[in-house]
Amino acid sequence: MxxxxxxxxxxxxxxxxxxxxxxxxxxxxxxxxxxxxxxxxxxxxxxxxxTLGNSGMLATAATTPWAVNGMRKRIISGLFSQEASTILNARLSPSLWRWLLRWTSKPELQRYQLHMERMQRLASYSQEMLLQLQADHQLDFEQSSGLLQVFRTEKEFAATAPLQALMTERNVAHRVLDSASVQALEPALHTARSVAGGLYFPELASGNCTxxxxxxxxxxxxxxxxxxxxxxxxxxxxxxxxxxxxxxxxxxxxxxxxxxxxxxxxxxxxxxxxxVPLRAVKTYTVTAAIKNYEVAPKLALQDDAYKVTMARLGERIRVAGIAELGARDTTIDDKALRTLLKVTQDWYPDAANYHNAQMWTGNIPMLADxxxxxxxxxxxxxxxxxxxxxxxxxxxxxxxxxxxxxxxxxxxxxxxxxxxxxxxxx
The missing domain is CATH 3.50.50.60 (FAD/NAD(P)-binding domain)
Structure with a gap:
C-alpha cells in the first residue's frame, strides 16, 4: 500500500x-x-x-528480430514463390523503400545480437511482471508451457549456432534436439515432413492474449x-x-x-x-477448432523457415505469421493464406478444421530495428x-x-x- x-x-x-x-x-x-x-x-x-490477432506466444528467449542475414534476398525470392514468410506489396512509396532499406541494412551477427539482447532484456523483465500478476490475481488465459522451434534443413539448423551460444551465455533454459528427439518430444508432429532438428524451450509459454x-x-x-x-x-x-x-x-x-x-x-x-521510423506491417492469423486431439499439438511450435507459429488455445489452434509490407487494406492475400495452410498441413494436417477456420489480418506497429x-x-x-x-x-x-x-x-x-x-x- x-x-x-x-x-x-x-x-x-x-x-x-x-x-x-x-x-x-x-x-x-x-x-x-x-x-x-x-x-x-x-x-x-x-x-x-x-491484440485481437496476437499469435499467442509468450516466448522470452524466442523474442528476436525478424530481419536476419539474407533478409533482402528472402523478400525478393518471395516475389516469385507461391508461399513466403515476407510479402512485398510493391508500391511507389519512397517512405516504404527508405524504411525497408533501414530494416534490412547490415543484419550482420553483431547488430542482430544487439537488437536481440535489447528485446530479450525487456521480455525477461516482462515475464517477471507476468508471474507476479498471475500470483496476485490467479489468472487463467488458456496458457500452456513449452515451445518447440523446428528446422527443415541442416543449413537452417546450423545457422542457429551463434544463437545457441548466446542463450547458453544468458542461462536460457533450452535443449538442442536431433530429428529423432524432436519426434519423441512431440509425437503428434507429422512424420511425412523431415525435420533437421529443433530447439526446445521448456520455460516459454503460449496463451490467449485477448x-x-x-x-x-x-x-x-x-x-x-x-x-x-x-x-x-x-x-x-x-x-x-x-x-x-x-x-x-x-x-x-x-x-x-x-x-x-x-x-x-x-x-x-x-x-x-x-x-520515428514506425511502420504498419500487415500480418495474419488462422484460428481453427481442434477435431482430432490425439494428433493436435501439445507444445507451441515455431517453423523457422516460414516464421510461422502454432499455439494451442484451449480447444483451438492459432496459426500466425507473415509480414506483408506496403499493404493499405485488410484483404486476405492468397500467398499469405497458402503459406499458413502449408505449415499446418506439413506439421499437424489432421489436427483441426483449417479450411473452416477464422481468418484475421491486421497491422502491427514495427520500428526499423x-x-x-x-x-x-x-x-x-x-x-x-x-x-x-x-x-x-x-x-x-x-x-x-x-x-x-x-x-x-x-x-x-x-x-x-x-x-x-x-x-x-x-
Whole structure:
C-alpha cells in the first residue's frame, strides 16, 4: 500500500492513448503506482485491433528480430514463390523503400545480437511482471508451457549456432534436439515432413492474449482506471507542465500522456515534432477448432523457415505469421493464406478444421530495428510505448512498468539503454 502522504506529492492525472495490450498494461501499472488514469480507445472495447490477432506466444528467449542475414534476398525470392514468410506489396512509396532499406541494412551477427539482447532484456523483465500478476490475481488465459522451434534443413539448423551460444551465455533454459528427439518430444508432429532438428524451450509459454487483456481490463477497472471508448485523440500538445489532447471539438488537459496507440501513434508523434521510423506491417492469423486431439499439438511450435507459429488455445489452434509490407487494406492475400495452410498441413494436417477456420489480418506497429520505443520524449510530460511488433505480448508488461516508473519519478528496475529515444540521437 502506498502511503497517503506520498500519493499527495506524486499522484498525477495521466491519459493513456490505446486500448491494446500495450496501452492497457501501461494503465494498469500507472494506477498501481497511485495515479489517476484514463484510457482512451477509438474502438468499442480493448483488444480489438492487433491484440485481437496476437499469435499467442509468450516466448522470452524466442523474442528476436525478424530481419536476419539474407533478409533482402528472402523478400525478393518471395516475389516469385507461391508461399513466403515476407510479402512485398510493391508500391511507389519512397517512405516504404527508405524504411525497408533501414530494416534490412547490415543484419550482420553483431547488430542482430544487439537488437536481440535489447528485446530479450525487456521480455525477461516482462515475464517477471507476468508471474507476479498471475500470483496476485490467479489468472487463467488458456496458457500452456513449452515451445518447440523446428528446422527443415541442416543449413537452417546450423545457422542457429551463434544463437545457441548466446542463450547458453544468458542461462536460457533450452535443449538442442536431433530429428529423432524432436519426434519423441512431440509425437503428434507429422512424420511425412523431415525435420533437421529443433530447439526446445521448456520455460516459454503460449496463451490467449485477448482473454488475458480482457481479464487485465477488469483488474485495472477495479483499481480505478477510467475507460473511454469510441473516442479518438486527434492531436496532442504539451505546455506549462501539462498536456492538452484534442478530441473532436474538445480539449482535455492532463499532467502526462502515454502514446500507446499502435500504428496510430505515428501521426500523434509527428504532430509534436517526433518522427520515428514506425511502420504498419500487415500480418495474419488462422484460428481453427481442434477435431482430432490425439494428433493436435501439445507444445507451441515455431517453423523457422516460414516464421510461422502454432499455439494451442484451449480447444483451438492459432496459426500466425507473415509480414506483408506496403499493404493499405485488410484483404486476405492468397500467398499469405497458402503459406499458413502449408505449415499446418506439413506439421499437424489432421489436427483441426483449417479450411473452416477464422481468418484475421491486421497491422502491427514495427520500428526499423524492431526494438520497442518506450519512455520519456523531448516534449514535457509526453511518453511513448510503441513499436513492439509481433512480440508485443512478450514485452508488454515490462515496457509498461518502465513507463509507469518514469512518470512516477522512479528509476526503472532494469537497464533501459537502447530502448528509448536516445538511440536515435547517437
Amino acid at each position: 502506498i502511503p497517503q502522504e506520498l500519493l499527495k506529492s506524486t499522484q498525477k492525472q495521466v491519459v493513456v492513448i490505446g486500448g491494446g495490450i500495450i496501452g492497457l498494461s501501461t494503465a494498469y501499472f500507472l494506477t498501481q503506482a497511485g495515479h489517476q488514469v484514463a484510457l482512451i480507445e477509438q474502438h468499442r472495447n480493448v483488444a480489438e485491433v492487433s 482473454l488475458f487483456t480482457k481479464q487485465l481490463k477488469s483488474i485495472a477497472q477495479a483499481s480505478g482506471v477510467q475507460f473511454h471508448f469510441d473516442m479518438r485523440v486527434d492531436a496532442i500538445d504539451s505546455h506549462d507542465n501539462q498536456v492538452a489532447l484534442r478530441i473532436g471539438g474538445d480539449v482535455l488537459h492532463a499532467d502526462a500522456v502515454v502514446v500507446a496507440a499502435g500504428t496510430g501513434s505515428a501521426p500523434l508523434l509527428n504532430n509534436i515534432g517526433l518522427k 524492431e526494438v520497442p520505443l518506450i519512455g520519456a520524449t523531448s516534449r514535457s510530460n509526453v511518453y511513448v510505448n510503441v513499436g513492439h511488433g509481433g512480440s508485443g505480448w512478450s514485452m508488454a508488461l515490462g515496457a509498461a512498468k518502465i513507463v509507469a516508473d518514469q512518470i512516477s519519478g522512479r528509476s526503472p528496475e532494469i537497464d533501459i539503454d537502447g530502448l528509448t529515444l536516445a538511440r536515435y540521437r547517437r
